[in-house]
Amino acid sequence: xxxPDGKCTIAVDAMGSDLxxxxxxxGLLYATDELGLDCDFTLVGNGRLLKRLLKVRKFxxxxxxxxxHHASEVVSMTDKPIQALRKKKDSSMAQAIxxxxxxxxxxxxxxxxTGALMAGxxxxxxxxxxxxRPALGIIVxxxxxxxxxxxxxxxxxSSSLNLMHNAVLGSNYxxxxxxxxxxxxxxxxxxxEEGKGNSLINASGVYxxxxxxxxxxxxxxxxxxxxxxxxxxxxxxxGFVGNVVLKSSEAVFGFVGNTMKEELVRNPKxxxxxxxxxxxxxxxxxxLSPDQHAGAPLLxxxxxxxxxxxxxxxxxxxxxxxxxxxxxRHDMIDSISSDINQANDLV
Numbered sequence: 001x002x003x004p005d006g007k008c009t010i011a012v013d014a015m016g017s018d019l020x021x022x023x024x025x026x027g028l029l030y031a032t033d034e035l036g037l038d039c040d041f042t043l044v045g046n047g048r049l050l051k052r053l054l055k056v057r058k059f060x061x062x063x064x065x066x067x068x069h070h071a072s073e074v075v076s077m078t079d080k081p082i083q084a085l086r087k088k089k090d091s092s093m094a095q096a097i098x099x100x101x102x103x104x105x106x107x108x109x110x111x112x113x114t115g116a117l118m119a120g121x122x123x124x125x126x127x128x129x130x131x132x133r134p135a136l137g138i139i140v141x142x143x144x145x146x147x148x149x150x151x152x153x154x155x156x157x158s159s160s161l162n163l164m165h166n167a168v169l170g171s172n173y174x175x176x177x178x179x180x181x182x183x184x185x186x187x188x189x190x191x192x193e194e195g196k197g198n199s200l201i202n203a204s205g206v207y208x209x210x211x212x213x214x215x216x217x218x219x220x221x222x223x224x225x226x227x228x229x230x231x232x233x234x235x236x237x238x239g240f241v242g243n244v245v246l247k248s249s250e251a252v253f254g255f256v257g258n259t260m261k262e263e264l265v266r267n268p269k270x271x272x273x274x275x276x277x278x279x280x281x282x283x284x285x286x287x288l289s290p291d292q293h294a295g296a297p298l299l300x301x302x303x304x305x306x307x308x309x310x311x312x313x314x315x316x317x318x319x320x321x322x323x324x325x326x327x328x329r330h331d332m333i334d335s336i337s338s339d340i341n342q343a344n345d346l347v
Contacts, residue, residue, distance in 0.1 A: 010039060014050060075091045184234070187221045
């Protein structure tokens, strides 16, 4: 819960990024100076290195708001999650989560090993009462407005109760991160008619109808080609489907972008046309960039744990910090806990 005076401390696993701690320092600078993020930060990692990197940067915020917590180890991307937690207790990731558990931080942001972060967050923070399994939610751009896709990989095998919980988690995340008062929630399946799907989807639909208008605003099923229309605010699925959708979408966006680049330089006329349209292409790149909504929270825990992509640049890192601040400010965990209990009572 956010402090009464509005203060917030974000613990940052500064060593888990593919681009190294320098990119995290740049992200912190961008978050404070460009996005106007006003909170305290605890950078966790090699203390001597982090202090040296901080000295060469000039921040507009009070330097007393930036702290360094030394950690002697790093969880690599190739480490097995449980082994990493057991053998690397002084890792930057483990220490950041410990700060959250001990009440010395209100949120954790990491670009490190996804499996280790999910395992560490779940084991150290524990799921909220009534939540069977936490889920990863991510904000995705669409034709009209961004939406929340949940789950994108935490639980490849889910029950209908898990999907109902995902709907509650995603709805609360949309309220906090996107500022939507009454998010429109939909269930991803193979057709828009009720009953069109497998047994998991059909049972989940019944659960969502039971809590509609009481806990969430359920607007029915949605199918694949409607995902990016922007008519709903939360799309619910299991972690297997969500992960496939997310990675396939990223691959398609990359394929289309590369194809456009190849075609626009095939002859002089196209090169001239591309130059004249540069501002439009730049705006499209910003609009579709995942950097604007980076940071996927592991929803359903008793603490705010956010995962950013391992290759996140400084803009993505800054926006992950911004989202962390927003969900703390909105007391999202208390809101989720209340809604989960109400939903469980209804089914």
